[in-house]
Amino acid sequence: MARVLVIGGGIGGLAAGIALRRAGWDVAVSERAAELREVGAGITLWTNAVKVLRRLGVGPAVEAVSHPITRSEVRNWRGRLVTAIDFGRLNDRLGAPTVGVHRADLQATLADALGREHLHLGRECVGYDQDAGGVTARFADGSTERGDVLVGADGLRSAVRRQMLGDDPPRYAGYTAWRGVGVIDRPELPVGLTLLAMGRGSQVGTLPIGKGWTYWFATANVPAGGDGPGDHRADLLKRFGDWLPAVPAVIEATPAEAIIRNDIVDRPPVRRWTDGRVALLGDAAHPTTPNMGQGACQAIESAAVLARHLTGAADLPAALTAYAESRFARTAMITNRSWTYGKVFALESGWACWLRDRLSGLLGPLAVRDTEKLIGAEV
Numbered sequence: 001m002a003r004v005l006v007i008g009g010g011i012g013g014l015a016a017g018i019a020l021r022r023a024g025w026d027v028a029v030s031e032r033a034a035e036l037r038e039v040g041a042g043i044t045l046w047t048n049a050v051k052v053l054r055r056l057g058v059g060p061a062v063e064a065v066s067h068p069i070t071r072s073e074v075r076n077w078r079g080r081l082v083t084a085i086d087f088g089r090l091n092d093r094l095g096a097p098t099v100g101v102h103r104a105d106l107q108a109t110l111a112d113a114l115g116r117e118h119l120h121l122g123r124e125c126v127g128y129d130q131d132a133g134g135v136t137a138r139f140a141d142g143s144t145e146r147g148d149v150l151v152g153a154d155g156l157r158s159a160v161r162r163q164m165l166g167d168d169p170p171r172y173a174g175y176t177a178w179r180g181v182g183v184i185d186r187p188e189l190p191v192g193l194t195l196l197a198m199g200r201g202s203q204v205g206t207l208p209i210g211k212g213w214t215y216w217f218a219t220a221n222v223p224a225g226g227d228g229p230g231d232h233r234a235d236l237l238k239r240f241g242d243w244l245p246a247v248p249a250v251i252e253a254t255p256a257e258a259i260i261r262n263d264i265v266d267r268p269p270v271r272r273w274t275d276g277r278v279a280l281l282g283d284a285a286h287p288t289t290p291n292m293g294q295g296a297c298q299a300i301e302s303a304a305v306l307a308r309h310l311t312g313a314a315d316l317p318a319a320l321t322a323y324a325e326s327r328f329a330r331t332a333m334i335t336n337r338s339w340t341y342g343k344v345f346a347l348e349s350g351w352a353c354w355l356r357d358r359l360s361g362l363l364g365p366l367a368v369r370d371t372e373k374l375i376g377a378e379v
């Protein structure tokens, strides 16, 4: 049986492992962390990702730990409705829901579906070597492993990507994001609603992720470099205390030590994701800012497409090149568009924000059609 070495046990690596096992490959996923522990935050899995997960046989398990989105609202920071999408109808039209899920639940469900015996924790890949007969992964503890193909799904600061493409630093988008999960019961946040509030240089979003939890994120234009622990809650309540009441309420409902902060970065799209028997996937290949909530969804799509290209392939490097070529346009479009959306959310001047909010209202129906096209696409 042909063997694939997957580096990284995040959403992308686990999805790739599942897809490749279904395609008949012997899979070994190597994860640097000693235990699986996703950050304490939620994630939107749009219809496009849910459909792929269903095809991979994991849809029901993931949907069982998720919460379906039935309505999406965009409001200004004071609470005035700008535009709304009826996700209930959209979900019906597309045949699969968009859902909110806690990252830890998603990761655990994917790891179970992969089969924990195929996941090797505490194994940090430091590089690879290849020859005509196969590829060898090298690990930090001095061990090696041999396979027919190696998939670098080791995230934004991928060691596999560094060896393949060099050490280009990610680009800072100019804003940072705080995230948290709280239990909150407010009339402005009915079950199934995802809310985005836009202010001057800031946005705040909420997402139901099941079990009564609400995931939220908030962004602000600040210099890079503030990742890590700190009293984010006091700072956030200063920044967002006078926003529509649901915003300070979700921040207050989150334990201070559970709020995480990350500078938002991506990389401009590149076409090269392969080197012979080695291919990149997920954030290692197509990192994007989170403004469209598509980073992990695209990693899941890439996993399925990669497995399809490798199925029955006689020439493995050619199959990997075909995989990368087939994924470039869609992922590059998302990275570029998401970057632009981020700039629009980051606008600070009063008149520019007024115009943005007006246009968002007027262009609402177009945005729905665009969203439907994006998340309804079959990959």
Ligand SMILES: Cc1cc2nc3c(=O)[nH]c(=O)nc-3n(C[C@H](O)[C@H](O)[C@H](O)COP(=O)(O)OP(=O)(O)OC[C@H]3O[C@@H](n4cnc5c(N)ncnc54)[C@H](O)[C@@H]3O)c2cc1C
Pocket (backbone or CB within 6 Å): 007, 008, 009, 010, 011, 012, 013, 030, 031, 032, 033, 042, 043, 044, 045, 123, 124, 125, 126, 153, 154, 155, 156, 157, 158, 159, 160, 177, 179, 217, 262, 281, 282, 283, 284, 290, 292, 293, 294, 295, 296, 297, 298, 299
């Ligand atoms: C604020 C924010 C909000 C977001 N919201 C959404 C959203 O709503 N929807 C969505 O689809 N996406 C969202 N994303 C994007 C999403 O989180 C990423 O695109 C996704 O996690 C990428 O998955 P990945 O598996 O490629 O990489 P990662 O999640 O980074 O996983 C990589 C894994 O590889 C491991 N690793 C790293 N180096 C090595 C090594 N050398 N050897 C072995 N293992 C290694 C890491 O420990 C990690 O487990 C968001 C991102 C941010 C920052």
